[in-house]
Amino acid sequence: MVRVLINVPKQIHANEPFEVKVLISHPMESGQRRDQMGQAIPRDIINHFIATLDGETVLDADFFPAIAANPFLSFSVVAEKSGTLALTFVDDHGVTQTELTAITVT
Amino acid sequence: MKRLVLLAVAAMSLMGAGDRRSGYDDASADTRAMQDDDAANPAFLWVQQGESLWSAAEGAAGKSCADCHGDVSAMRGVAARYPAFEPKHGRPITLEERINLCRTDHMGAAAFAWNDDKLLSLSALIGLQSRGMPVAAKAQEPFLSEGAALFRERMGQLNLSCAQCHEERAGLKLAGSLIPQGHPNGYPEYRLEWQGMGSFYRRLRNCMIGVRAEPFAPDSREAADLALFLAVRANGMKVETPAVRP
Numbered sequence: 190m191v192r193v194l195i196n197v198p199k200q201i202h203a204n205e206p207f208e209v210k211v212l213i214s215h216p217m218e219s220g221q222r223r224d225q226m227g228q229a230i231p232r233d234i235i236n237h238f239i240a241t242l243d244g245e246t247v248l249d250a251d252f253f254p255a256i257a258a259n260p261f262l263s264f265s266v267v268a269e270k271s272g273t274l275a276l277t278f279v280d281d282h283g284v285t286q287t288e289l290t291a292i293t294v295t
Numbered sequence: 296m297k298r299l300v301l302l303a304v305a306a307m308s309l310m311g312a313g314d315r316r317s318g319y320d321d322a323s324a325d326t327r328a329m330q331d332d333d334a335a336n337p338a339f340l341w342v343q344q345g346e347s348l349w350s351a352a353e354g355a356a357g358k359s360c361a362d363c364h365g366d367v368s369a370m371r372g373v374a375a376r377y378p379a380f381e382p383k384h385g386r387p388i389t390l391e392e393r394i395n396l397c398r399t400d401h402m403g404a405a406a407f408a409w410n411d412d413k414l415l416s417l418s419a420l421i422g423l424q425s426r427g428m429p430v431a432a433k434a435q436e437p438f439l440s441e442g443a444a445l446f447r448e449r450m451g452q453l454n455l456s457c458a459q460c461h462e463e464r465a466g467l468k469l470a471g472s473l474i475p476q477g478h479p480n481g482y483p484e485y486r487l488e489w490q491g492m493g494s495f496y497r498r499l500r501n502c503m504i505g506v507r508a509e510p511f512a513p514d515s516r517e518a519a520d521l522a523l524f525l526a527v528r529a530n531g532m533k534v535e536t537p538a539v540r541p
Contacts, residue, residue, distance in 0.1 A: 192343055196334035210334040217490075258490035259337040261329075 191215055195276065195290045203294050206265040209240070211276060213262075219254040235260065237279040242292065243272040268294050316466075317532055318475045318540050326487065330539040338419055338485040338537030341412065341492050345420030348413055354404025360417070363401065367420055374422040375431045375534050378523040386516050387438050387523045390418050391494055395514075409513035415483045415492045422483065422536030430480050430534060432526035438516075442524025445517060451508030457521075472541070478529035479522060481538025488541065495522055 192214040201207045213235065220232025232254065240248040247266050266274070271294045277287040319327060329335050350361040364370065378387035381396070388396070394417050395406035407414035446457045460469065461477035468474065482495040489497075496513050499521065503510040511517040 192340045194334065194339055194343060210332075212334070212337055212340055214337075214340040257487070259340060261335055261337065263335075 193288045195288060197290055197292060201268060201292060201294050203269055204267060206267050209264055209266055211262040213260055217256050217258045217260060233281045235278045235280045239277045241275045242266060242268060268292050270294050315532060316476055317478055317480055319535055321473050321475060322541060326539055326541055336539055338492060341416040341419045342423055345416035348417055349420060354402035356403040358402050368424060370421045370424040372425050372428055374536060375425040375428045378519050378526060380435055387519050389519055389522050392514055394418060409496055415494060419483050419537045425534045426536055428534050429531045430526055430529045432523060432530060434527045438520045438523050439527055442520035445521050446524055451506035453506040455506045477525060478532055479525045480529050480532045481535035484538040484540050486540050
């Protein structure tokens with residue numbers, strides 16, 4: 190389990206875009222570096238990120254190396270009604286983690 | 296004559312306040328924006344971990360930080376006063392040393408290593424409670440003078456003192472990077488270069504390795520004295536913990 194911080198506005202209006210900010214605690218090892226013994230450090234990045242709102246995909250992104258450690262994502266979502274935002278990401282070890290956040294539309 | 300002296304004193308104190316620049320003032324707009332927005336500041340990943348550690352019982356005594364200290368908001372203003380004198384050591388200790396002392400003496404738990412993420416998480420959480428407050432380290436002798444002497448002492452194969460960079464050449468460039476004045480008002484901080492969190496000690500250690508000196512030990516009197524000197528030098532500046540720096 191990696192640590193994730195999700196930030197959504199408290200006040201969300203129906204059919205108006207709002208910003209979702211996500212911070213994920215991850216080393217994002219590029220695979221290009223070598224350790225002190227000259228051995229290549231294996232790549233370890235989040236390679237896939239999907240955001241769904243009540244099951245409907247709102248963002249589907251492939252990640253590549255050259256993203257800094259502890260990546261910060263920011264994207265806009267439009268909601269018609271209150272629901273649950275699910276953020277799922279997969280890293281190079283095949284570990285999948287899903288974080289849920291309630292969206293309250295006023 | 297008296298008036299002249301007064302004027303000089305007034306000018307000095309003005310200069311002292313106006314000339315002091317936090318690393319924040321010299322950071323790029325992007326870096327400042329990261330620090331300004333708690334949702335974008337990666338250090339808050341550590342703060343989040345610190346919140347769960349605060350109430351997690353550990354060690355032989357089965358106690359958590361919260362069992363003695365209550366809610367972490369009670370720590371408001373504490374980090375701003377550190378390094379503070381600790382009778383047991385007979386010298387000022389840093390906040391990280393204080394946390395470890397709590398662990399060994401009151402919790403019956405093992406002390407964290409100086410670069411342990413858990414230690415940084417707790418000190419970031421405690422430091423955050425003092426954010427926006429003025430640094431208020433107590434000037435205690437002889438530790439302050441010792442710290443000042445260390446600040447001006449040439450060391451390492453490059454034979455450089457802290458003061459030569461962070462006082463005499465502050466604001467100039469070293470290998471393309473701006474040399475900051477070295478105010479410790481944002482520690483522990485998230486450094487983009489480290490891609491992680493680091494304490495004041497990590498910064499000190501990096502500087503000392505940079506001048507090819509043998510770094511002071513993390514729990515040494517020298518490291519704490521230097522931290523005290525710098526904290527007193529930054530007294531009155533706002534605590535920015537957890538800061539973001541390039």
